[in-house]
Amino acid sequence: MNSPAVAAPLTAQAFKSDYKPIWCPGCGDYSVLSSFTKAFAKLELRPENVAVVSGIGCSSRIPAYTTCYGFHGVHGRSLAAAAGLKLARPDLTVVVASGDGDGYSIGGNHFLHACRRNVDLTYVVMDNHVYGMTKGQPSPTTEPDWDSKLSPGGTGLRTFNPLVIALAAGANFVARAFAGDPNGTAEIIAEAMRTPGFSFVEILSPCVTFRPEQREWKQLVRPASVPSTDDAARAARRLMTDDGMNIGVLYQGERKPYQPPVGKGKKRPSDLEAEFAL
Amino acid sequence: MSTKKSMKKSVKKNASKVTKASARKTKVAAVRKGAKAPKRVVAKAARKGSPVASAADFMAHAYAMEVEAAERYAEFADSMEMHNNREVAELFRKLSRIEQRHADQILEQMGWKQSPLTSLKVRWEGMEGPETADPTELHYLMQPYHALQIALHNEKRARDFFAHLAKVTKDAGVRKGAREMEEDEAEHVRLIEAWLKRTPKPDPNWQTDQDPPVLSD
Numbered sequence: 001m002n003s004p005a006v007a008a009p010l011t012a013q014a015f016k017s018d019y020k021p022i023w024c025p026g027c028g029d030y031s032v033l034s035s036f037t038k039a040f041a042k043l044e045l046r047p048e049n050v051a052v053v054s055g056i057g058c059s060s061r062i063p064a065y066t067t068c069y070g071f072h073g074v075h076g077r078s079l080a081a082a083a084g085l086k087l088a089r090p091d092l093t094v095v096v097a098s099g100d101g102d103g104y105s106i107g108g109n110h111f112l113h114a115c116r117r118n119v120d121l122t123y124v125v126m127d128n129h130v131y132g133m134t135k136g137q138p139s140p141t142t143e144p145d146w147d148s149k150l151s152p153g154g155t156g157l158r159t160f161n162p163l164v165i166a167l168a169a170g171a172n173f174v175a176r177a178f179a180g181d182p183n184g185t186a187e188i189i190a191e192a193m194r195t196p197g198f199s200f201v202e203i204l205s206p207c208v209t210f211r212p213e214q215r216e217w218k219q220l221v222r223p224a225s226v227p228s229t230d231d232a233a234r235a236a237r238r239l240m241t242d243d244g245m246n247i248g249v250l251y252q253g254e255r256k257p258y259q260p261p262v263g264k265g266k267k268r269p270s271d272l273e274a275e276f277a278l
Numbered sequence: 279m280s281t282k283k284s285m286k287k288s289v290k291k292n293a294s295k296v297t298k299a300s301a302r303k304t305k306v307a308a309v310r311k312g313a314k315a316p317k318r319v320v321a322k323a324a325r326k327g328s329p330v331a332s333a334a335d336f337m338a339h340a341y342a343m344e345v346e347a348a349e350r351y352a353e354f355a356d357s358m359e360m361h362n363n364r365e366v367a368e369l370f371r372k373l374s375r376i377e378q379r380h381a382d383q384i385l386e387q388m389g390w391k392q393s394p395l396t397s398l399k400v401r402w403e404g405m406e407g408p409e410t411a412d413p414t415e416l417h418y419l420m421q422p423y424h425a426l427q428i429a430l431h432n433e434k435r436a437r438d439f440f441a442h443l444a445k446v447t448k449d450a451g452v453r454k455g456a457r458e459m460e461e462d463e464a465e466h467v468r469l470i471e472a473w474l475k476r477t478p479k480p481d482p483n484w485q486t487d488q489d490p491p492v493l494s495d
Contacts, residue, residue: 019354026414030353137344180414181405208414215414220407 003277009044012037017067023266024053028179028205029058032126033065035177035203036095040068043093043193050093053082053100055107058133059099059126059205076107079114081123087260088269090120093193098278100127104160111162115169118197120257125162125200126179128207128214136210148210162202164239167251171196174235174251175228177219179205180245191249197257204247224248226244330443333451336396340392340459341384345395347409347432348377354416354425361418369425377409408439419487421480430470437463 015037023029040050050068054060055078063070063076069092073081078096086094103111103125114123129146131137138151140160147154166174173195177185185203204221206214228249229235235251330336351374358367385393402408409432417424436448437460 020360022360023357025354025361025418025420028413030357030413034349034353051298126390178405180412183400183402184405207412208416218412233281238381 010041010046012041015047015066015068017062017065018202021065022061023058024207024209026208027058027132027207028203028207029062029126031179031182032059032063032124032203032205034186034269035179035182035185036062036066036097036190038182038190039193040066042186042187042190043149047095047268049091050095051082051085051089052095052097053078053085054097054171055099056133057099057102057131058207059097060102062097072190076102076105078102078109078112079107079121079123082123083114083117083119086119086121094121095189095193096121096123098123098125099132099139100125100129100162101131101137101139101142107139108160112165112169115166115171115198115200117258118170118172118255120196120198122189122192122199122201123202124192126203126205127162128205128211129162130207130210132210161239162200163242164236166200167235167239169254170198171200171251172253172257173199173201173249175199175201175243175249176247177201177203178217178247180221181201184223184247188247188249189250191252195252197245197253197255204245209233220245221247224250230254250274300414309386324444330447330449330452332449334388334451336443336449336455337384337388340455341381341388341393342395342400343409343436344377344381344384345393346407347411348374349375350411350413350430351377353413357416358418358420360417363418363420366420366422366425369422373425385465405432409436417485419485421478423474423477423480426470426474426477430467430474433463433466435469437467 012034015157016033021030021033029064031034036052040047047067050066050128052063053071054063054071055073058074060072060078063072071081071085078098082094082096085092098107103123111123120241127141129139129141129143131139136148136150138146138148138157139154141162142151142155143159144156145154155220158253163174163176173192175188175192177188179185188201192201204214204217208215222245223240224246226238229238229251230253232251232253328338343482351370355370358364358370400407411428411432415424415428432475440456440460440463444453444460447453447456
């Protein structure tokens with residue numbers, strides 16, 4: 001993460017663009033956007049020093065709604081783009097926004113290897129257990145018995161457990177937050193951004209249009225009863241009894257972030273740019 | 279006069295009433311003007327045995343409450359505008375302005391040059407402030423009546439919050455401030471109740487959409 005700027009701190013509002021979000025009324029992503037901007041303000045960042053990278057889906061609209069640099073990329077490939085950006089411009093703070101479809105299905109392989117590589121990124125996944133933008137298909141985190149016209153009787157498939165996967169694959173920071181708690185979520189995002197290396201934050205973000213029953217999440221979520229740990233084995237054991245509704249930081253490790261090897265053959269972005277010049 | 283026109287007139291009239299009533303909200307005599315904003319406060323104000331520490335803490339929390347409420351109503355207004363529900367968007371926009379005005383009045387009252395929120399760590403007893411509307415209550419076809427119901431619910435929560443705080447605090451300044459805030463919020467409740475009485479009730483089938491976005495139902 002780049003150092004906090006010396007200029008006067010900006011308010012969260014300064015990180016919101018003039019574009020009005022196009023999400024369904026009641027969507028949890030509004031609050032996540034608010035948490036992003038609060039976290040940026042809390043860390044005393046400047047919009048010109050932050051890049052928000054995303055893939056495809058409702059959640060991936062977020063870059064346009066901030067005043068930071070943004071890249072609305074290819075479906076499932078946000079992490080690849082973000083890793084490239086961070087390695088080329090280590091001075092930037094790079095935050096990646098994704099959803100459960102984008103991040104865990106088509107982008108699943110990138111997720112595994114981003115955790116393993118440990119590039120200094122903050123990966124925020126807004127999980128609503130459904131593909132909202134394409135009108136309600138089951139996603140990797142959809143419950144096996146979720147019955148709908150598009151999946152009669154449910155998929156019968158075991159759900160993807162993102163926190164377990166992140167931990168096993170080597171993410172340096174693993175947390176779960178809830179969109180209905182924007183202040184708490186902002187703190188978790190800020191903590192993820194402060195932690196060097198690959199930080200993963202799963203945010204339960206209700207889709208009130210296709211999963212109206214997720215309105216109940218606000219009654220179900222609870223702060224995790226134990227503090228975060230730097231012991232991956234202990235964190236893994238906690239996940240064995242996790243029902244998916246505990247919020248807070250689970251694991252905060254001390255792995256050194258990935259740095260590209262420095263050698264004779266190393267090229268600067270301007271060298272590469274020259275090669276591509278017509 | 280068409281229903282829409284009369285409703286707009288009613289919205290304007292009532293908005294100004296709420297604003298006037300709220301002007302008194304920040305007259306907390308016990309709080310010294312120019313008091314320093316607290317560095318860090320854990321906002322468990324409503325929890326028994328751990329009320330806010332001082333009158334200045336109290337006002338910082340009152341400020342945070344108003345700002346959160348204003349931001350949420352503005353977010354609702356944007357959302358309704360995007361879904362072409364302009365009447366409700368206008369109402370939420372007005373509610374947002376009213377709450378923001380209350381926040382500005384607190385800054386002025388306290389003589390704070392800048393928002394105390396930059397140094398204040400606010401954690402409410404619940405997940406959000408007692409006057410912040412729940413986003414899951416929105417519907418793209420909602421009507422002014424529904425929006426006012428949301429506002430009424432929030433004003434009642436705010437009133438109850440201050441009432442409880444006044445009851446549990448050991449600080450005389452906080453108690454006095456909380457009592458005054460409680461009275462103001464109670465007045466807002468009465469105004470919105472009166473406003474609701476003049477607002478047409480929605481048709482029972484208000485949610486019916488001939489071209490619904492949900493395919494999986």
